[in-house]
Amino acid sequence: MLDRVPTNPAPGPRSDWSTIGRPARSARERILAAATELFCLHGFATTGVDTIAAQSGAAKSTLYKHFASKDKLIEAVLEAEGAAWRAWLFTRLSAVEGGPQARLLGLFDVLEDWFADENYYGCPYINAISEAPQVDERTRCLAGTHKAHLLTWLRSQALELGRDPDEVARVFVVLIDGAIVAAQATRDPIFAQSARDAAEAYLAQ
Amino acid sequence: MLDRVPTNPAPGPRSDWSTIGRPARSARERILAAATELFCLHGFATTGVDTIAAQSGAAKSTLYKHFASKDKLIEAVLEAEGAAWRAWLFTRLSAVEGGPQARLLGLFDVLEDWFADENYYGCPYINAISEAPQVDERTRCLAGTHKAHLLTWLRSQALELGRDPDEVARVFVVLIDGAIVAAQATRDPIFAQSARDAAEAYLAQ
DNA sequence: CGCTAGCAAGACAGACCTGTTTGTCAATAT
DNA sequence: ATATTGACAAACAGGTCTGTCTTGCTAGCG
Numbered sequence: 001m002l003d004r005v006p007t008n009p010a011p012g013p014r015s016d017w018s019t020i021g022r023p024a025r026s027a028r029e030r031i032l033a034a035a036t037e038l039f040c041l042h043g044f045a046t047t048g049v050d051t052i053a054a055q056s057g058a059a060k061s062t063l064y065k066h067f068a069s070k071d072k073l074i075e076a077v078l079e080a081e082g083a084a085w086r087a088w089l090f091t092r093l094s095a096v097e098g099g100p101q102a103r104l105l106g107l108f109d110v111l112e113d114w115f116a117d118e119n120y121y122g123c124p125y126i127n128a129i130s131e132a133p134q135v136d137e138r139t140r141c142l143a144g145t146h147k148a149h150l151l152t153w154l155r156s157q158a159l160e161l162g163r164d165p166d167e168v169a170r171v172f173v174v175l176i177d178g179a180i181v182a183a184q185a186t187r188d189p190i191f192a193q194s195a196r197d198a199a200e201a202y203l204a205q
Numbered sequence: 206m207l208d209r210v211p212t213n214p215a216p217g218p219r220s221d222w223s224t225i226g227r228p229a230r231s232a233r234e235r236i237l238a239a240a241t242e243l244f245c246l247h248g249f250a251t252t253g254v255d256t257i258a259a260q261s262g263a264a265k266s267t268l269y270k271h272f273a274s275k276d277k278l279i280e281a282v283l284e285a286e287g288a289a290w291r292a293w294l295f296t297r298l299s300a301v302e303g304g305p306q307a308r309l310l311g312l313f314d315v316l317e318d319w320f321a322d323e324n325y326y327g328c329p330y331i332n333a334i335s336e337a338p339q340v341d342e343r344t345r346c347l348a349g350t351h352k353a354h355l356l357t358w359l360r361s362q363a364l365e366l367g368r369d370p371d372e373v374a375r376v377f378v379v380l381i382d383g384a385i386v387a388a389q390a391t392r393d394p395i396f397a398q399s400a401r402d403a404a405e406a407y408l409a410q
Numbered sequence: 411c412g413c414t415a416g417c418a419a420g421a422c423a424g425a426c427c428t429g430t431t432t433g434t435c436a437a438t439a440t
Numbered sequence: 441a442t443a444t445t446g447a448c449a450a451a452c453a454g455g456t457c458t459g460t461c462t463t464g465c466t467a468g469c470g
Contacts, residue, residue: 027417041339045250048457059418064459121338129390130335133326134246143390170387170399177390178383178400182375185334185348185382194375195383202406232447253427264448269429 028066030056036077040121044074044131074128075142081124082146090153100160101203104172105196108179112192115183122184126177147173161203175199233271235261241282245326249279249336279333280347286329287351295358305365306408309377310401313384317397320388327389331382352378366408380404 034056038047049070053060067073089110096106114120121127125143129136151169158168175195182191239261243252254275258265272278294315301311319325326332330348334341356374363373384400387393 043250043335043337045248046337049459050457053418057418059420060459061419061461062417065417070458119339122335126386126390127335127338130327130332131248132251133248133332133389134324140390147390167399167402170396171403174380174383174387174396174400175403176383177386178379178381181331181382181386182379184338185331185345185352191375191379194372195379197372198376198380198403198407201410202403205406205409254429255427262448264450265428266430266432266449267447270447275428 027056027058027062031058031063031066031073032076032080035073036081039074039077040081040124040127041119044128049073071138075138078124078128078139078142078146082142086146086149093153100157104154104157104161104203105199107172107176108192108196108199111176111179111183111195112189115179115189115192120183120187123177123180126180150176171202172199232261232263232267236263236268236271236278237281237285240278241286244279244282245286245329245332246324249333254278276343280343283329283333283344283347283351287347291351291354298358305362309359309362309366309408310404312377312381313397313401313404316381316384316388316400317394320384320394320397325389325392328382328385331385355381376407377404 031052035047035052038052038055049060049063052073053063056063063073067076089107092110092113093103093107096103098106125139125146128139129143132139151173154169154172155165158165161168175198179191179195182194183189236257240252240257243257243260254265254268257278258268261268268278272281294312297315297318298308298312301308303311330344330351333344334348337344356378359374359377360370363370366373380400380403384396387396387399
């Protein structure tokens with residue numbers, strides 16, 4: 001349960017959007033990459049800065065020269081990983097052929113590819129909020145701006161369909177979050193298709 | 206983010222199903238209640254056993270006499286809180302008038318009441334899994350048996366409707382988990398109704 | 411060569427963690 | 441009245457945490 005983070009954890013390949021496993025040049029990039037991997041795979045609270053420094057090949061003093069505190073490093077990881085994920089998602093979505101309905105449904109096929117990654121660890125923002133359910137207003141704020149990007153896209157698709165943007169966006173947020181969490185808990189990507197089924201029925205209504 | 210647990214955190218009232226805030230008699234019950242509150246509100250890793258012992262009014266030695274380790278205490282909390290939640294949910298569901306469809310949709314109204322609790326902290330199992338996304342097979346197993354209870358109920362309702370039980374159950378799991386997480390991240394119970402909308406469309410299909 | 415700047419390595423402080431142990435006290439049972 | 445049980449209080453051991461600071465190496469440059 002609360003096991004210490006192993007010294008040399010899963011290095012395996014990752015989805016092409018993540019900074020994990022990519023060759024990183026500067027010390028700052030290496031630190032950020034190592035922090036992302038360790039935080040996301042083993043949790044924020046249970047990962048120590050010593051482990052991050054060791055895995056990144058940087059000294060702890062270098063880490064603290066680039067990031068004022070562990071909390072700031074966590075924030076940087078969340079922002080970087082969130083931006084990378086959104087860029088990957090929207091790139092994939094722009095390749096979907098068809099109108100807004102096809103794009104909205106295609107979203108779940110993209111998610112399924114994400115879930116199928118052997119190192120899939122869920123949404124870092126959801127994980128961060130789950131670590132401190134009650135307090136942690138800063139993380140909630142970061143997650144809010146992350147989700148706002150997704151909401152904007154969802155609303156624009158709903159508008160193209162001539163449907164209520166807020167209502168559609170909320171339903172899709174539920175379906176997306178639900179698929180993310182169910183796939184994480186069970187390690188089964190099938191829930192992406194279950195979410196797609198529900199989305200299809202909802203849009204056909 | 207990783208703030209220490211305050212010495213005297215939110216004591217406020219809770220949903221009637223939870224052990225939190227209820228007068229507890231034996232030392233074991235007091236420890237379990239304090240552990241549930243602190244773990245669920247502030248996270249499992251960031252809550253120390255000293256804090257739990259202090260809040261429960263019990264000595265640490267007493268805590269370790271009843272629970273072999275912190276991990277075992279976490280397991281006991283998950284099992285107790287899960288059982289209490291299921292008992293509450295199924296009691297509420299049994300009061301819903303109408304057939305299986307009304308019960309399946311009424312589930313989201315019950316969830317909305319849960320989300321509206323000012324101390325709502327999400328699903329302890331989801332939170333526990335999110336704390337250590339990759340490892341933590343024991344927690345995943347506990348969450349699996351918890352969710353199995355829900356799946357059994359969902360499947361039986363689907364069978365009564367003459368629909369594919371596994372398919373319906375998976376869709377509803379996505380909707381339930383999604384509503385739980387979205388409500389937790391935004392503190393807005395409205396997502397229960399969004400999930401209900403999607404469920405209605407799916408069942409009408 | 412000599413100098414400097416940057417970084418790795420590691421010691422360190424102060425706090426917190428889990429889990430154990432010892433001693434004391436009160437209530438109960440025999 | 442004595443023995444037993446249960447619980448509290450407190451200290452302790454051994455380890456980890458974050459964050460700071462010092463030391464020494466090395467690479468680049470005049």
